[in-house]
Amino acid sequence: xxxxxxxxxxxxxxxxxxxxxxxxxxxxxxxxxxxxxxxxxxxxxxxxxxxxxxxxxxxxxxxxxxxxxxxxxxxxxxxxxxxxxxxxxxxxxxxxxxxxxxxxxxxxxxxxxxxxxxxxxxxxxxxxxxxxxxxxxxxxxxxxxxxxxxxxxxxxxxxxxxxxxxxxxxxxxxxxxxxxxxxxxxxxxxxxxxxxxxx
Amino acid sequence: xxxxxxxxxxxxxxxxxxxxxxxxxxxxxxxxxxxxxxxxxxxxxxxxxxxxxxxxxxxxxxxxxxxxxxxxxxxxxxxxxxxxxxxxxxxxxxxxxxxxxxxxxxxxxxxxxxxxxxxxxxxxxxxxxxxxxxxxxxxxxxxxxxxxxxxxxxxxxxxxxxxxxxxxxxxxxxxxxxxxxxxxxxxxxxxxxxxxxxx
DNA sequence: TGTACATCAGTGAACGCGCGTTCACTGATGTAC
DNA sequence: TGTACATCAGTGAACGCGCGTTCACTGATGTAC
Numbered sequence: 503x504x505x506x507x508x509x510x511x512x513x514x515x516x517x518x519x520x521x522x523x524x525x526x527x528x529x530x531x532x533x534x535x536x537x538x539x540x541x542x543x544x545x546x547x548x549x550x551x552x553x554x555x556x557x558x559x560x561x562x563x564x565x566x567x568x569x570x571x572x573x574x575x576x577x578x579x580x581x582x583x584x585x586x587x588x589x590x591x592x593x594x595x596x597x598x599x600x601x602x603x604x605x606x607x608x609x610x611x612x613x614x615x616x617x618x619x620x621x622x623x624x625x626x627x628x629x630x631x632x633x634x635x636x637x638x639x640x641x642x643x644x645x646x647x648x649x650x651x652x653x654x655x656x657x658x659x660x661x662x663x664x665x666x667x668x669x670x671x672x673x674x675x676x677x678x679x680x681x682x683x684x685x686x687x688x689x690x691x692x693x694x695x696x697x698x699x700x701x
Numbered sequence: 702x703x704x705x706x707x708x709x710x711x712x713x714x715x716x717x718x719x720x721x722x723x724x725x726x727x728x729x730x731x732x733x734x735x736x737x738x739x740x741x742x743x744x745x746x747x748x749x750x751x752x753x754x755x756x757x758x759x760x761x762x763x764x765x766x767x768x769x770x771x772x773x774x775x776x777x778x779x780x781x782x783x784x785x786x787x788x789x790x791x792x793x794x795x796x797x798x799x800x801x802x803x804x805x806x807x808x809x810x811x812x813x814x815x816x817x818x819x820x821x822x823x824x825x826x827x828x829x830x831x832x833x834x835x836x837x838x839x840x841x842x843x844x845x846x847x848x849x850x851x852x853x854x855x856x857x858x859x860x861x862x863x864x865x866x867x868x869x870x871x872x873x874x875x876x877x878x879x880x881x882x883x884x885x886x887x888x889x890x891x892x893x894x895x896x897x898x899x900x
Numbered sequence: 901t902g903t904a905c906a907t908c909a910g911t912g913a914a915c916g917c918g919c920g921t922t923c924a925c926t927g928a929t930g931t932a933c
Numbered sequence: 934t935g936t937a938c939a940t941c942a943g944t945g946a947a948c949g950c951g952c953g954t955t956c957a958c959t960g961a962t963g964t965a966c
Contacts, residue, residue, distance in 0.1 A: 536953095617874050671870055675820045678827075688856040704942055
Protein backbone atom coordinates (compact mmCIF):
# COMPACT_ATOMS: atom_id res chain seq x y z
CA UNK A 503 0.00 0.00 0.00
CA UNK A 504 1.82 3.18 -1.20
CA UNK A 505 1.08 6.36 0.74
CA UNK A 506 -0.15 5.42 4.20
CA UNK A 507 -3.82 5.67 5.04
CA UNK A 508 -2.87 8.39 7.51
CA UNK A 509 -1.35 10.46 4.71
CA UNK A 510 -4.54 10.30 2.67
CA UNK A 511 -6.59 11.16 5.74
CA UNK A 512 -4.39 14.18 6.39
CA UNK A 513 -4.80 15.44 2.83
CA UNK A 514 -8.54 14.95 3.05
CA UNK A 515 -8.64 16.97 6.27
CA UNK A 516 -6.56 19.71 4.65
CA UNK A 517 -9.01 19.91 1.74
CA UNK A 518 -11.96 20.12 4.13
CA UNK A 519 -10.24 22.85 6.15
CA UNK A 520 -9.58 24.92 3.03
CA UNK A 521 -13.15 24.34 1.87
CA UNK A 522 -14.63 25.38 5.20
CA UNK A 523 -12.68 28.64 5.20
CA UNK A 524 -13.49 29.47 1.57
CA UNK A 525 -17.15 28.44 1.83
CA UNK A 526 -17.51 30.61 4.94
CA UNK A 527 -16.13 33.56 3.01
CA UNK A 528 -17.84 33.16 -0.36
CA UNK A 529 -20.61 30.58 -0.03
CA UNK A 530 -20.92 27.08 -1.46
CA UNK A 531 -21.69 28.18 -5.03
CA UNK A 532 -19.06 30.82 -5.63
CA UNK A 533 -16.07 28.77 -4.48
CA UNK A 534 -14.50 26.55 -7.14
CA UNK A 535 -12.84 23.15 -6.75
CA UNK A 536 -9.69 24.73 -8.17
CA UNK A 537 -9.59 27.41 -5.45
CA UNK A 538 -10.07 24.87 -2.69
CA UNK A 539 -7.37 22.53 -3.99
CA UNK A 540 -4.95 25.37 -4.58
CA UNK A 541 -5.56 26.59 -1.02
CA UNK A 542 -4.81 23.06 0.17
CA UNK A 543 -1.60 23.01 -1.89
CA UNK A 544 -2.87 20.61 -4.56
CA UNK A 545 -4.23 20.72 -8.11
CA UNK A 546 -7.89 20.47 -9.05
CA UNK A 547 -7.80 17.00 -10.62
CA UNK A 548 -6.87 15.28 -7.39
CA UNK A 549 -10.07 16.36 -5.72
CA UNK A 550 -11.93 13.36 -7.07
CA UNK A 551 -9.60 10.95 -5.31
CA UNK A 552 -11.16 12.24 -2.07
CA UNK A 553 -14.74 13.19 -2.90
CA UNK A 554 -17.24 12.02 -5.51
CA UNK A 555 -18.62 15.53 -6.09
CA UNK A 556 -18.34 19.11 -4.91
CA UNK A 557 -21.60 18.80 -2.99
CA UNK A 558 -20.11 16.11 -0.75
CA UNK A 559 -17.81 18.77 0.69
CA UNK A 560 -20.63 20.92 2.04
CA UNK A 561 -21.57 18.61 4.90
CA UNK A 562 -17.93 17.85 5.73
CA UNK A 563 -17.05 21.56 5.77
CA UNK A 564 -19.92 22.41 8.14
CA UNK A 565 -19.14 19.54 10.52
CA UNK A 566 -15.47 20.49 10.56
CA UNK A 567 -16.39 23.36 12.87
CA UNK A 568 -17.30 20.96 15.70
CA UNK A 569 -14.68 18.26 14.93
CA UNK A 570 -11.54 20.34 14.57
CA UNK A 571 -8.58 20.15 16.93
CA UNK A 572 -7.58 23.73 16.12
CA UNK A 573 -10.36 26.12 17.17
CA UNK A 574 -10.26 29.57 15.54
CA UNK A 575 -8.66 32.52 17.26
CA UNK A 576 -11.96 34.15 18.30
CA UNK A 577 -12.63 31.06 20.42
CA UNK A 578 -9.12 30.75 21.85
CA UNK A 579 -8.99 34.43 22.74
CA UNK A 580 -12.48 34.88 24.13
CA UNK A 581 -13.49 31.62 25.75
CA UNK A 582 -12.25 31.28 29.32
CA UNK A 583 -11.30 27.62 29.85
CA UNK A 584 -11.38 28.03 33.63
CA UNK A 585 -15.03 29.08 33.67
CA UNK A 586 -17.48 26.79 35.45
CA UNK A 587 -21.26 26.40 35.69
CA UNK A 588 -23.15 29.26 34.09
CA UNK A 589 -19.83 30.97 33.49
CA UNK A 590 -19.19 28.49 30.70
CA UNK A 591 -22.29 29.66 28.85
CA UNK A 592 -21.48 33.29 29.56
CA UNK A 593 -17.97 33.04 28.16
CA UNK A 594 -19.28 31.26 25.03
CA UNK A 595 -21.92 33.94 24.52
CA UNK A 596 -19.31 36.70 24.87
CA UNK A 597 -16.97 34.96 22.42
CA UNK A 598 -19.78 34.31 19.95
CA UNK A 599 -20.85 37.96 19.96
CA UNK A 600 -17.28 39.26 19.97
CA UNK A 601 -15.73 41.60 17.43
CA UNK A 602 -13.16 38.87 16.72
CA UNK A 603 -15.92 36.50 15.64
CA UNK A 604 -17.62 39.17 13.54
CA UNK A 605 -14.43 39.83 11.63
CA UNK A 606 -13.16 36.27 11.32
CA UNK A 607 -15.43 35.29 8.46
CA UNK A 608 -13.32 32.33 7.37
CA UNK A 609 -13.13 30.86 10.86
CA UNK A 610 -16.61 31.71 11.99
CA UNK A 611 -19.40 29.42 13.07
CA UNK A 612 -21.19 28.07 9.96
CA UNK A 613 -24.57 29.06 11.44
CA UNK A 614 -23.41 32.68 10.95
CA UNK A 615 -21.53 32.30 7.70
CA UNK A 616 -23.75 29.91 5.72
CA UNK A 617 -27.34 29.91 7.00
CA UNK A 618 -29.11 30.65 3.72
CA UNK A 619 -26.78 28.36 1.80
CA UNK A 620 -27.68 25.54 4.18
CA UNK A 621 -31.41 26.25 3.98
CA UNK A 622 -31.21 25.62 0.22
CA UNK A 623 -28.84 22.67 0.58
CA UNK A 624 -29.29 18.94 0.63
CA UNK A 625 -30.59 16.96 3.60
CA UNK A 626 -27.01 16.07 4.58
CA UNK A 627 -25.95 19.75 4.85
CA UNK A 628 -29.03 20.53 6.89
CA UNK A 629 -28.28 17.62 9.16
CA UNK A 630 -24.75 18.94 9.67
CA UNK A 631 -26.30 22.28 10.62
CA UNK A 632 -28.61 20.50 13.03
CA UNK A 633 -25.63 18.82 14.69
CA UNK A 634 -23.78 22.13 15.10
CA UNK A 635 -26.85 23.73 16.63
CA UNK A 636 -27.60 20.77 18.91
CA UNK A 637 -24.02 20.82 20.18
CA UNK A 638 -24.35 24.49 21.17
CA UNK A 639 -27.84 23.99 22.62
CA UNK A 640 -26.56 20.97 24.57
CA UNK A 641 -23.72 22.93 26.18
CA UNK A 642 -26.07 25.79 27.05
CA UNK A 643 -28.79 23.54 28.49
CA UNK A 644 -26.30 21.54 30.54
CA UNK A 645 -24.77 24.52 32.30
CA UNK A 646 -27.67 26.95 32.70
CA UNK A 647 -29.26 27.05 36.14
CA UNK A 648 -32.87 25.82 36.12
CA UNK A 649 -35.30 28.72 35.75
CA UNK A 650 -37.58 29.62 38.64
CA UNK A 651 -40.61 29.98 36.36
CA UNK A 652 -40.30 26.33 35.32
CA UNK A 653 -39.10 26.99 31.76
CA UNK A 654 -37.33 23.84 30.55
CA UNK A 655 -33.55 24.24 30.22
CA UNK A 656 -33.59 23.10 26.59
CA UNK A 657 -36.27 25.65 25.66
CA UNK A 658 -34.25 28.45 27.20
CA UNK A 659 -31.05 27.17 25.58
CA UNK A 660 -32.72 27.09 22.16
CA UNK A 661 -33.94 30.66 22.56
CA UNK A 662 -30.52 31.91 23.67
CA UNK A 663 -28.85 30.23 20.70
CA UNK A 664 -31.45 31.76 18.35
CA UNK A 665 -30.67 35.15 19.90
CA UNK A 666 -26.89 35.06 19.49
CA UNK A 667 -27.13 33.53 16.02
CA UNK A 668 -29.71 36.12 14.95
CA UNK A 669 -27.64 38.98 16.36
CA UNK A 670 -24.51 37.87 14.53
CA UNK A 671 -26.31 37.10 11.27
CA UNK A 672 -27.79 40.60 11.27
CA UNK A 673 -24.49 42.22 12.29
CA UNK A 674 -22.79 40.54 9.32
CA UNK A 675 -25.56 41.46 6.89
CA UNK A 676 -26.04 45.17 7.51
CA UNK A 677 -22.55 46.29 6.55
CA UNK A 678 -22.45 49.34 8.82
CA UNK A 679 -19.83 48.65 11.52
CA UNK A 680 -21.42 50.89 14.13
CA UNK A 681 -24.84 49.41 13.61
CA UNK A 682 -23.34 45.92 13.75
CA UNK A 683 -21.78 46.78 17.11
CA UNK A 684 -25.11 48.15 18.37
CA UNK A 685 -26.92 44.96 17.34
CA UNK A 686 -24.35 42.78 19.11
CA UNK A 687 -24.46 44.93 22.26
CA UNK A 688 -28.26 44.87 22.40
CA UNK A 689 -28.32 41.13 21.82
CA UNK A 690 -25.74 40.49 24.53
CA UNK A 691 -27.66 42.58 27.07
CA UNK A 692 -30.88 40.77 26.25
CA UNK A 693 -29.17 37.38 26.63
CA UNK A 694 -27.72 38.48 29.98
CA UNK A 695 -31.16 39.63 31.14
CA UNK A 696 -32.82 36.42 29.97
CA UNK A 697 -30.22 34.32 31.76
CA UNK A 698 -30.38 36.46 34.91
CA UNK A 699 -26.71 37.45 34.82
CA UNK A 700 -25.35 40.71 36.19
CA UNK A 701 -24.25 43.59 33.98
CA UNK B 702 -42.44 58.18 -26.91
CA UNK B 703 -43.61 54.67 -27.77
CA UNK B 704 -44.58 52.49 -24.83
CA UNK B 705 -45.55 54.74 -21.94
CA UNK B 706 -43.15 55.28 -19.04
CA UNK B 707 -45.73 53.53 -16.86
CA UNK B 708 -45.50 50.43 -19.04
CA UNK B 709 -41.74 50.24 -18.63
CA UNK B 710 -42.05 50.80 -14.89
CA UNK B 711 -44.55 47.96 -14.67
CA UNK B 712 -42.26 45.59 -16.52
CA UNK B 713 -39.37 46.59 -14.29
CA UNK B 714 -41.44 45.88 -11.20
CA UNK B 715 -42.46 42.51 -12.62
CA UNK B 716 -38.80 41.60 -13.17
CA UNK B 717 -37.93 42.62 -9.60
CA UNK B 718 -40.83 40.61 -8.20
CA UNK B 719 -39.73 37.50 -10.09
CA UNK B 720 -36.15 38.08 -9.00
CA UNK B 721 -37.09 38.49 -5.35
CA UNK B 722 -39.05 35.23 -5.36
CA UNK B 723 -36.33 33.26 -7.17
CA UNK B 724 -33.46 34.78 -5.16
CA UNK B 725 -35.30 33.92 -1.94
CA UNK B 726 -35.61 30.33 -3.08
CA UNK B 727 -32.20 29.69 -4.62
CA UNK B 728 -29.87 32.56 -3.67
CA UNK B 729 -28.34 35.32 -5.77
CA UNK B 730 -25.74 33.13 -7.48
CA UNK B 731 -27.78 30.12 -8.51
CA UNK B 732 -30.59 32.07 -10.22
CA UNK B 733 -29.99 32.96 -13.88
CA UNK B 734 -31.12 36.03 -15.78
CA UNK B 735 -32.94 33.65 -18.12
CA UNK B 736 -34.99 32.16 -15.27
CA UNK B 737 -35.93 35.56 -13.91
CA UNK B 738 -37.01 36.92 -17.30
CA UNK B 739 -38.92 33.76 -18.14
CA UNK B 740 -40.72 34.00 -14.79
CA UNK B 741 -41.59 37.59 -15.66
CA UNK B 742 -42.91 36.48 -19.06
CA UNK B 743 -40.01 37.91 -21.10
CA UNK B 744 -36.82 36.72 -22.80
CA UNK B 745 -33.34 37.07 -21.36
CA UNK B 746 -32.02 39.71 -23.79
CA UNK B 747 -34.51 42.32 -22.66
CA UNK B 748 -33.08 42.33 -19.16
CA UNK B 749 -30.43 44.87 -20.11
CA UNK B 750 -33.06 47.43 -21.10
CA UNK B 751 -33.90 47.61 -17.38
CA UNK B 752 -30.67 46.88 -15.51
CA UNK B 753 -26.99 47.34 -16.30
CA UNK B 754 -25.98 44.08 -14.65
CA UNK B 755 -27.35 41.14 -12.67
CA UNK B 756 -25.88 42.51 -9.46
CA UNK B 757 -28.05 45.63 -9.69
CA UNK B 758 -31.05 43.38 -9.07
CA UNK B 759 -29.90 42.25 -5.64
CA UNK B 760 -30.58 45.52 -3.87
CA UNK B 761 -33.85 46.08 -5.72
CA UNK B 762 -35.03 42.55 -4.88
CA UNK B 763 -34.28 42.96 -1.16
CA UNK B 764 -35.96 46.38 -0.96
CA UNK B 765 -39.02 45.06 -2.79
CA UNK B 766 -40.01 43.35 0.46
CA UNK B 767 -40.68 46.69 2.15
CA UNK B 768 -41.96 48.57 -0.91
CA UNK B 769 -44.49 46.13 -2.31
CA UNK B 770 -48.24 46.78 -2.48
CA UNK B 771 -48.99 43.08 -2.33
CA UNK B 772 -47.72 41.59 0.93
CA UNK B 773 -47.25 37.78 0.95
CA UNK B 774 -49.92 35.47 2.27
CA UNK B 775 -48.13 34.76 5.59
CA UNK B 776 -48.47 38.49 6.39
CA UNK B 777 -52.08 38.84 5.22
CA UNK B 778 -53.16 35.72 7.12
CA UNK B 779 -51.26 36.26 10.34
CA UNK B 780 -51.03 39.99 10.93
CA UNK B 781 -54.10 41.45 12.62
CA UNK B 782 -54.72 44.90 11.10
CA UNK B 783 -56.96 45.90 14.02
CA UNK B 784 -54.21 45.41 16.60
CA UNK B 785 -53.03 48.48 18.52
CA UNK B 786 -50.14 49.39 20.81
CA UNK B 787 -48.03 46.42 21.82
CA UNK B 788 -50.55 44.19 20.05
CA UNK B 789 -49.05 45.39 16.77
CA UNK B 790 -45.66 44.04 17.71
CA UNK B 791 -47.17 40.84 19.04
CA UNK B 792 -49.08 40.13 15.85
CA UNK B 793 -45.98 40.80 13.75
CA UNK B 794 -43.89 38.47 15.92
CA UNK B 795 -46.52 35.72 15.61
CA UNK B 796 -46.69 36.15 11.83
CA UNK B 797 -42.92 36.22 11.50
CA UNK B 798 -42.52 32.99 13.46
CA UNK B 799 -45.55 31.34 11.80
CA UNK B 800 -45.53 28.07 9.93
CA UNK B 801 -46.82 30.01 6.89
CA UNK B 802 -43.68 32.16 6.91
CA UNK B 803 -41.40 29.15 7.38
CA UNK B 804 -42.90 27.43 4.35
CA UNK B 805 -43.27 30.47 2.08
CA UNK B 806 -39.62 30.62 1.04
CA UNK B 807 -40.27 32.68 -2.07
CA UNK B 808 -42.35 35.27 -0.24
CA UNK B 809 -40.36 35.36 2.96
CA UNK B 810 -38.49 38.20 4.58
CA UNK B 811 -35.07 38.56 2.94
CA UNK B 812 -33.40 38.61 6.38
CA UNK B 813 -34.48 34.94 6.65
CA UNK B 814 -33.98 33.87 3.05
CA UNK B 815 -30.75 35.67 2.09
CA UNK B 816 -28.65 36.56 5.15
CA UNK B 817 -25.37 34.92 4.12
CA UNK B 818 -25.81 36.05 0.52
CA UNK B 819 -26.15 39.64 1.75
CA UNK B 820 -23.17 39.37 4.09
CA UNK B 821 -21.01 38.57 1.05
CA UNK B 822 -22.72 41.12 -1.16
CA UNK B 823 -21.95 44.66 -2.21
CA UNK B 824 -22.46 47.69 -0.01
CA UNK B 825 -25.75 48.43 -1.76
CA UNK B 826 -27.20 45.01 -0.89
CA UNK B 827 -26.08 45.39 2.69
CA UNK B 828 -27.67 48.81 2.83
CA UNK B 829 -30.94 47.33 1.57
CA UNK B 830 -30.67 44.79 4.38
CA UNK B 831 -30.07 47.58 6.84
CA UNK B 832 -33.21 49.36 5.65
CA UNK B 833 -35.34 46.23 6.03
CA UNK B 834 -34.00 45.68 9.54
CA UNK B 835 -34.41 49.33 10.54
CA UNK B 836 -38.00 49.28 9.33
CA UNK B 837 -38.79 46.31 11.56
CA UNK B 838 -36.83 47.73 14.50
CA UNK B 839 -38.64 51.05 14.05
CA UNK B 840 -42.09 49.49 14.22
CA UNK B 841 -41.10 47.43 17.29
CA UNK B 842 -39.53 50.38 19.12
CA UNK B 843 -42.47 52.66 18.38
CA UNK B 844 -45.11 50.35 19.80
CA UNK B 845 -43.35 48.61 22.69
CA UNK B 846 -44.16 49.92 26.15
CA UNK B 847 -41.13 51.53 27.85
CA UNK B 848 -39.34 49.04 30.06
CA UNK B 849 -39.36 49.54 33.84
CA UNK B 850 -35.64 48.75 34.12
CA UNK B 851 -34.81 51.70 31.90
CA UNK B 852 -33.72 49.66 28.86
CA UNK B 853 -34.02 51.91 25.80
CA UNK B 854 -36.87 50.97 23.45
CA UNK B 855 -34.51 50.71 20.49
CA UNK B 856 -32.18 48.35 22.32
CA UNK B 857 -35.03 46.06 23.24
CA UNK B 858 -36.44 46.27 19.70
CA UNK B 859 -33.07 45.31 18.20
CA UNK B 860 -32.78 42.31 20.51
CA UNK B 861 -36.31 41.12 19.72
CA UNK B 862 -35.66 41.41 15.98
CA UNK B 863 -32.40 39.47 16.40
CA UNK B 864 -34.34 36.82 18.26
CA UNK B 865 -37.10 36.26 15.70
CA UNK B 866 -34.66 36.44 12.79
CA UNK B 867 -32.30 33.99 14.49
CA UNK B 868 -35.14 31.60 15.31
CA UNK B 869 -36.37 31.57 11.73
CA UNK B 870 -32.92 31.32 10.19
CA UNK B 871 -32.17 28.27 12.33
CA UNK B 872 -35.59 26.74 11.68
CA UNK B 873 -34.98 27.01 7.93
CA UNK B 874 -31.45 25.62 8.17
CA UNK B 875 -31.90 22.48 10.23
CA UNK B 876 -34.24 20.65 7.88
CA UNK B 877 -36.05 18.64 10.54
CA UNK B 878 -39.65 19.92 10.66
CA UNK B 879 -40.24 18.98 14.28
CA UNK B 880 -37.01 20.60 15.43
CA UNK B 881 -37.86 23.70 13.37
CA UNK B 882 -41.21 23.92 15.17
CA UNK B 883 -39.49 23.52 18.53
CA UNK B 884 -37.04 26.33 17.73
CA UNK B 885 -39.85 28.66 16.69
CA UNK B 886 -41.90 27.82 19.77
CA UNK B 887 -38.97 28.41 22.13
CA UNK B 888 -38.12 31.66 20.40
CA UNK B 889 -41.69 32.92 20.56
CA UNK B 890 -41.96 32.13 24.29
CA UNK B 891 -38.67 33.91 24.98
CA UNK B 892 -39.84 36.97 23.01
CA UNK B 893 -43.11 36.98 24.94
CA UNK B 894 -41.22 36.76 28.23
CA UNK B 895 -38.80 39.52 27.24
CA UNK B 896 -41.67 41.78 26.19
CA UNK B 897 -43.68 40.96 29.33
CA UNK B 898 -46.67 39.55 27.44
CA UNK B 899 -48.97 36.84 28.80
CA UNK B 900 -48.78 33.20 27.64
C1' DT C 901 20.64 -4.22 3.37
C1' DG C 902 19.40 -3.64 -1.46
C1' DT C 903 16.28 -3.92 -5.44
C1' DA C 904 12.22 -4.75 -8.36
C1' DC C 905 7.58 -4.17 -8.26
C1' DA C 906 2.68 -2.84 -7.55
C1' DT C 907 -0.26 0.66 -5.89
C1' DC C 908 -2.69 4.73 -6.07
C1' DA C 909 -2.38 9.94 -4.59
C1' DG C 910 -1.72 13.57 -7.29
C1' DT C 911 -1.16 16.02 -12.11
C1' DG C 912 -2.87 18.79 -15.86
C1' DA C 913 -4.91 18.79 -20.54
C1' DA C 914 -9.36 18.22 -22.30
C1' DC C 915 -14.56 17.81 -22.29
C1' DG C 916 -19.29 19.55 -22.45
C1' DC C 917 -22.10 22.85 -20.61
C1' DG C 918 -24.46 26.90 -19.16
C1' DC C 919 -23.65 31.29 -17.58
C1' DG C 920 -23.74 36.83 -18.12
C1' DT C 921 -23.59 39.89 -21.60
C1' DT C 922 -23.80 41.89 -26.43
C1' DC C 923 -25.99 43.20 -30.57
C1' DA C 924 -28.47 43.50 -34.90
C1' DC C 925 -33.22 43.07 -35.43
C1' DT C 926 -38.41 43.47 -35.00
C1' DG C 927 -42.60 45.26 -34.17
C1' DA C 928 -45.93 47.57 -30.93
C1' DT C 929 -47.04 52.03 -29.72
C1' DG C 930 -47.45 57.30 -29.13
C1' DT C 931 -47.10 61.50 -31.90
C1' DA C 932 -47.24 64.82 -35.81
C1' DC C 933 -49.58 66.18 -39.66
C1' DT D 934 -60.40 60.64 -38.26
C1' DG D 935 -56.63 58.52 -40.80
C1' DT D 936 -51.76 57.70 -42.00
C1' DA D 937 -46.72 57.94 -42.02
C1' DC D 938 -43.12 58.04 -39.01
C1' DA D 939 -39.82 57.72 -35.11
C1' DT D 940 -38.89 55.50 -30.86
C1' DC D 941 -37.35 51.99 -28.04
C1' DA D 942 -39.07 47.67 -25.27
C1' DG D 943 -38.42 43.27 -26.28
C1' DT D 944 -36.29 39.21 -29.18
C1' DG D 945 -33.02 35.53 -29.84
C1' DA D 946 -28.64 34.11 -31.99
C1' DA D 947 -23.99 34.57 -30.81
C1' DC D 948 -19.82 35.62 -27.85
C1' DG D 949 -16.19 34.54 -24.51
C1' DC D 950 -15.49 32.49 -20.32
C1' DG D 951 -14.99 29.55 -16.41
C1' DC D 952 -17.10 25.97 -14.19
C1' DG D 953 -17.40 20.65 -12.53
C1' DT D 954 -15.85 16.57 -14.02
C1' DT D 955 -13.06 13.01 -16.63
C1' DC D 956 -9.02 10.58 -17.84
C1' DA D 957 -4.50 9.04 -19.36
C1' DC D 958 -0.38 9.81 -17.03
C1' DT D 959 3.40 10.23 -13.48
C1' DG D 960 6.02 9.36 -9.72
C1' DA D 961 6.42 8.80 -4.58
C1' DT D 962 6.00 5.25 -1.46
C1' DG D 963 5.28 0.65 1.14
C1' DT D 964 6.10 -4.27 0.46
C1' DA D 965 8.12 -8.75 -1.05
C1' DC D 966 12.07 -11.13 -1.89
